[in-house]
Amino acid sequence: MxxxxxxxxxxxxxxxxxxxxxxxxxxxxxxxxxxxxxNAPASYSETTGAHQVIQAFRAAQGGAIPTGGKGKVLSKLLTAKAAAVAAAIALTGGAAAALTGVVPVSFNSHAHQTPSVSLVTTNDSGSSNAPHTTATTTFAGESQGMASGANIFGECTAYMAITGHAPTSVVGSGSSNPSTGPLASTNFQNLAKYVAGQKGYTATGGIASPTQIMTFCKGVIGTHTTGSANGNANGNANANGNANANATSKGQSGQHNSGSGGSSNGVQGGASVSGSAVVGTTPPVTGPPTSAPPVSIPSHPGK
Amino acid sequence: MTEPAARGYEGSAELGRTVERARQGDEDAITELYRHFNPPLLRFLKGRLPSAAEDVAAEVWVSVAKGLTTFQGDDRDFRAWLFATARRRSIDHLRRMGRRPRLKQMESAEELASLSVEPSQAGEQLEVDEAVRELVAGLSQEQAEVLLLRVVAGLSSEEVAHIVGKSEGTVRVIQHRAIKRLAEKFQKGM
Structure with a gap:
């Protein structure tokens, strides 16, 4: 039919x-x-469960993690990140982690007051609008105020920039008087002492010569830049004693200012590249760590 | 051309205001939207994924909750957004399950009857679920999808065309064939 x-x-x-x-x-x-x-009218069972949507909405608004699905993945990522931060804090007394910008501001501000981090000081006549701590406290196991390899890299980057011997990856030029200019700063004196203490760099009076420092720093910078595909460093210096060295490695950035007429706007130079090996998943920080947005680690709703 | 909206789902100023309030974070409005839209959402998903409808519905609502504050539009737009999300999620689910949407026709009511039904469900709900299953029984996946979006989701053929990525004319042809097949099935049974 x-x-x-x-x-x-x-x-x-x-x-x-x-x-x-x-x-x-x-x-x-x-x-x-x-x-x-x-299309029959809705049954009771079809209209219950709105609270879960409310919860998801609240989580989305507050940046917390909704339950289930992607939330679980996000939770795992945050857990891993938190673990990395904890490890960094444990290993470096909070310095590396804070300087990477992966910890909240409260941690950051505290870390910048940690003597072991603050290697660059402005004992000169320079003004500073960033908190400074004199480098009189020694880093664990080190006797000359020099901290980790990452901080040495920052110091070297600044040194090379000021002396106008920056490697190809360091943009900048300038010169200064070693006795009165920025090279006279405590930081570079510490660097000179540090280099003098290194194997193969014996120097009279425990102070390495500029040539020795340069040789040493070329090695340090070379190692860093070849070791990281993302690494780059920018240094600017002028004869007035102002020096800026921005070093970036795997998304970390910092600023180093030093000099007799100079100003310091950022966090001390050692902040430049620290922690990139510790927290490899840290997102790029485009500004000095003090201005970096806090990365909150929200608590799980747990409902 | 926009057709008259489907039954009970006409765009209304009241519902539009509820969407706007929900967008601004009014939790009562979110609850209201859920109560209004979850029944058709569940029915749509039951027609597509009988055994995973509730899980996928939860995923859809979480997704909607996340995007609600940035959503722009009225209640009709909200409905279209909700079901477009549901369709995507159901496709994702099928992919996750390692099988593609079935293009073969469901052979018989017996096959449909074999699909799991929670024993705790009320008789009323069972009846609705059974009607949804019967609606798509014997239809191709494409026909079933269009029919569910038109009948259960309450979308116009224009809105369905937009969601499934076909022309409105094609959607009209698909829905015509679907209704014809259903009618033939009933005719045979008479």
Whole structure:
């Protein structure tokens, strides 16, 4: 038995639930009845559970982690990140982690007051609008105020920039008087002492010569820049004793300012590249760590 | 061309205001939206993924909750957004399950009856679920999807065309064939 053609109007009426109750062929009346049943009023079980949506909405608004699905993945990532931060804090007394910008501001501000981090000081006549701590406290295991390899890299980057011997990856030029200019700063004196203490760099009076420092620093910078595909360093110096060295390695950045007429706007130079090996997943920080946005580690709703 | 909206789902100023309030973070409005839209959402998903409808519905709502503040539009737009999300999630789910959407027709009501039904469900709900299953029984995946979006989701053929990425004319042809197939099935059963 063949069926009469169904008009487009009837189809639309059936689909929109506006088909007349009577007047339809029997098979279409059954289709209508089926459509009506599928559109029956909502049952209780279909309307419960709104609280989960509210919870997800709150989580989305507050940056917290919604339960299930991607939230679990995010949670794992945050856990890993938190673990990395904890490890960094444990290993470096908070310095490396804070300087990478992966810890909240409260940690950051505290870390910048940690003597072991603050290697660059402005004992000169330079002004400073960033908190400074004199480098009189020694870093664990080191006797000359020099901290980790990353801080040495920062010092070397600044030194090379000031002396105008920056490697190809360091942009900048300038010169200064070693006795009165920025090279006379405590930081570079510490660097000179540090280099003098290194194997193969014996120097009279425990102070390495500029040539020795340069040789040493070329090695340090070379190692860093070849070791990281993302690493780069920018140094700027002028004869007035202002020196800026921005070093970036794997997304870390910092600023080093030193000099007799100079100003210091950022965090001390050692901040430049620290911690990149510790927290490899840290997102790039485009400004000095003190201005970096805090990365919150929200608590899990747990509901 | 926009057709008259489907039953009970006409765009209304009241519902539009509820969407706007929800967008601004009014939790009562979010609850209201959920109560209004979750039943058709669940039914749509039951027609597509009988055994995972509730899980996927939860995913859809989480996704909607995340994007609600940036959503722009009225209640009709919200409905279209909700079901577009549901369709995507159901496709994702099928992919996750390692199988592609079935293009073969469901052979019989017995096959549909074999799909799991929670014993705790009320008789009323069972009846609705059964109607949804019967609606898509014997239809191709494409026909079933269009029919569910038109009948259960309450979308116009234009909105469905936009969601499934086909022309409105194609959607009309698909829905026509679907209704015809259903009618033929009933005719055979008479």
């Amino acid at each position: 063949t069926m009469d053609p169904i008009s487009q109007e009837i189809i639309e009426a059936l689909l929109s639930g506006k088909a007349p109750a009577g007047g339809l062929p029997e098979e279409l009346a059954k289709v209508k009845a089926l459509v009506d049943r599928a």
